[in-house]
Amino acid sequence: MTEAAKVAFSQTNFGTVDWVIVGVYLLISVAIGFYVKRYVSDMATYIGAGRKVGTWLGVATMTGTELGLITVMYMAQKGFSAGFAAFHMALIAGVATLFVGLTGFIVVPLRKLEVLTIPEYYEKRFSRGIRVLGGVMLAFAGILNMGLFLKVGSMFIVGITGMSSEGEALKIVMVVLLLLVLVYTTMGGMISVILTDYIQFVVLAFGLLVATGIAILSLGWDHIFVTIGEQMGEGGFNPAAEGSAFGWEYILWMIVTAGLVGSAVWPTAVARALAMESTQALKRQYMWSSVSFTVRFMLPMFWGICAYVYVMTSPEGADLKALFFPPVGSGIEPVDNLYALPVFMGRLLPPIMVGLIAAAMIAAFMSTHDSYFLCWSSVITQDIIAPLRGGDLSAEARVKITRIVIVLIGGYVLYWGMFYKGGEDIWDYMAVSGGIFFTGAFVVLVLGIYWKGASTFGALLGLLSGFLMLFGLAPIQQAVGLRYVNKAGEMVESLSSAKLGLLVIAFAFAAMIVGSLIVPDRESKENEKEGSKS
Numbered sequence: 001m002t003e004a005a006k007v008a009f010s011q012t013n014f015g016t017v018d019w020v021i022v023g024v025y026l027l028i029s030v031a032i033g034f035y036v037k038r039y040v041s042d043m044a045t046y047i048g049a050g051r052k053v054g055t056w057l058g059v060a061t062m063t064g065t066e067l068g069l070i071t072v073m074y075m076a077q078k079g080f081s082a083g084f085a086a087f088h089m090a091l092i093a094g095v096a097t098l099f100v101g102l103t104g105f106i107v108v109p110l111r112k113l114e115v116l117t118i119p120e121y122y123e124k125r126f127s128r129g130i131r132v133l134g135g136v137m138l139a140f141a142g143i144l145n146m147g148l149f150l151k152v153g154s155m156f157i158v159g160i161t162g163m164s165s166e167g168e169a170l171k172i173v174m175v176v177l178l179l180l181v182l183v184y185t186t187m188g189g190m191i192s193v194i195l196t197d198y199i200q201f202v203v204l205a206f207g208l209l210v211a212t213g214i215a216i217l218s219l220g221w222d223h224i225f226v227t228i229g230e231q232m233g234e235g236g237f238n239p240a241a242e243g244s245a246f247g248w249e250y251i252l253w254m255i256v257t258a259g260l261v262g263s264a265v266w267p268t269a270v271a272r273a274l275a276m277e278s279t280q281a282l283k284r285q286y287m288w289s290s291v292s293f294t295v296r297f298m299l300p301m302f303w304g305i306c307a308y309v310y311v312m313t314s315p316e317g318a319d320l321k322a323l324f325f326p327p328v329g330s331g332i333e334p335v336d337n338l339y340a341l342p343v344f345m346g347r348l349l350p351p352i353m354v355g356l357i358a359a360a361m362i363a364a365f366m367s368t369h370d371s372y373f374l375c376w377s378s379v380i381t382q383d384i385i386a387p388l389r390g391g392d393l394s395a396e397a398r399v400k401i402t403r404i405v406i407v408l409i410g411g412y413v414l415y416w417g418m419f420y421k422g423g424e425d426i427w428d429y430m431a432v433s434g435g436i437f438f439t440g441a442f443v444v445l446v447l448g449i450y451w452k453g454a455s456t457f458g459a460l461l462g463l464l465s466g467f468l469m470l471f472g473l474a475p476i477q478q479a480v481g482l483r484y485v486n487k488a489g490e491m492v493e494s495l496s497s498a499k500l501g502l503l504v505i506a507f508a509f510a511a512m513i514v515g516s517l518i519v520p521d522r523e524s525k526e527n528e529k530e531g532s533k534s
Contacts, residue, residue, distance in 0.1 A: 012162035012346030018355025025359040026180055068368025069153040069361050070146075072300040074426035076341040079304025081425075082245040083228040083236030086301045089258045092251075094294030096259030101286030106264040107273040109449045111282055116274060118267060118441060119383035125448045126456040126521075128387050133463055134441065135383030138267060141437030141466070142376045143409055144416075145430055149372070150174050151417030152338060152426055153365040159342025160358055174417060177362070181369040182410045207360030208299050210353065211345065215306040218348055219314070227309045253498035256505060257431050261438045263293065265445060267379070268371045300341075307344035316347065338426065377405035432472035432497045439501065440466035443508040447516075458516030465508035472497045
């Protein structure tokens with residue numbers, strides 16, 4: 001980072017009082033983890049909170065989990081780079097969640113079966129082997145998916161507090177945040193997660209409204225829209241317009257990922273559904289959560305838009321414009337636009353308020369990490385280790401193994417965040433890495449639940465199809481020639497993540513249907529014979 005960038009990043013209103021606010025909040029979160037440890041007795045309590053979560057607590061905790069700091073950062077990045085056109089993702093998420101709430105699509109059948117995880121359903125519907133394979137793919141994709149959460153969250157803290165983005169500051173923040181999350185998640189499990197998520201929901205709601213109001217008052221409502229129109233044209237408002245950063249392929253891909261998968265298939269959301277006290281409460285939870293699922297995308301996108309307007313037009317942000325958008329041909333490397341939001345907030349918000357917002361964002365960071373750690377570790381314990389051991393693990397042993405796995409995942413997240421070098425946006429990285437699991441899982445769940453002819457062999461082919469999503473990761477694309485630098489020095493992507501994802505889902509559906517027809521389950525054959533006799 002240049003000297004000018006270091007000076008620009010250090011200009012923040014974050015001070016000593018703000019550090020105290022953040023410190024007190026973190027101590028409260030850790031104390032909750034230790035306090036509820038006494039209530040953890042078995043896996044149903046540890047990862048499912050005893051299935052006693054009511055509608056409103058379910059709405060709050062689902063919002064707390066899904067509105068993580070990683071969500072704020074990658075959605076702000078989309079708003080910063082694409083303007084109001086990015087709002088289509090928020091609308092899709094809200095409509096799809098409402099659809100799931102009204103119909104019970106996928107989640108109600110899972111809750112009726114009283115399973116704790118999606119792979120557990122695979123065994124009930126197909127076989128233990130499919131459960132283990134599903135567990136491996138879910139754990140692999142999920143852990144890979146959250147690999148950048150820690151780094152991106154730490155980038156926010158570094159940016160809003162005015163620390164240097166180079167040297168040891170970022171690494172120190174990563175380690176401290178990770179240790180805090182690991183302590184209270186391993187101690188209290190889902191009970192700890194739900195209690196802290198509820199507190200974080202309250203803090204987040206306050207922080208979201210205040211930050212949005214200050215941004216609008218500071219920049220001017222009309223000025224925000226006018227600037228996006230002048231700088232981005234129609235593509236800044238219409239995701240299907242020529243010159244937009246999206247297009248129809250991307251919109252269709254979002255219907256799957258941000259919509260149906262995000263609400264009905266993604267394990268951290270499904271974990272809340274499976275912890276609900278009844279299917280009626282589950283449906284109400286999803287219907288109300290459709291509002292928060294829209295807001296969790298739209299508000300961070302709006303903040304990113306405000307950060308863009310501030311950088312491009314505000315006299316106070318003139319030094320930042322040269323950092324994020326250096327002159328063409330200058331040879332200067334632009335600063336990662338993930339820093340745009342925290343630097344903007346650090347300058348915009350007054351003392352004390354910036355501390356409260358930082359606490360809210362750390363709350364968002366922790367609420368996502370605790371749920372993800374618990375989700376992936378429980379899958380490894382319940383759907384890989386326990387079935388391979390013949391299911392003879394005691395409740396105490398399962399809880400202990402889950403805690404150990406949480407710590408191991410934490411070590412991976414720290415390593416991956418420090419060393420992964422990819423060229424894609426954070427959201428696109430998450431859609432691709434998560435797609436290793438959800439492209440196949442979506443197909444297997446839909447056909448397994450709603451088509452009696454789905455077979456074990458078909459499910460095997462459907463799940464394995466998800467590995468094709470690996471070709472969407474930037475390093476692999478570069479290795480096989482799908483991403484390269486042309487003669488003009490521009491990065492060219494010959495197969496977009498959206499196109500790849502749609503192709504993989506179509507392939508998975510075809511593979512599972514054909515596989516089920518070619519090799520039907522024996523039980524299905526016997527049922528067909530009995531049906532023909534009668």
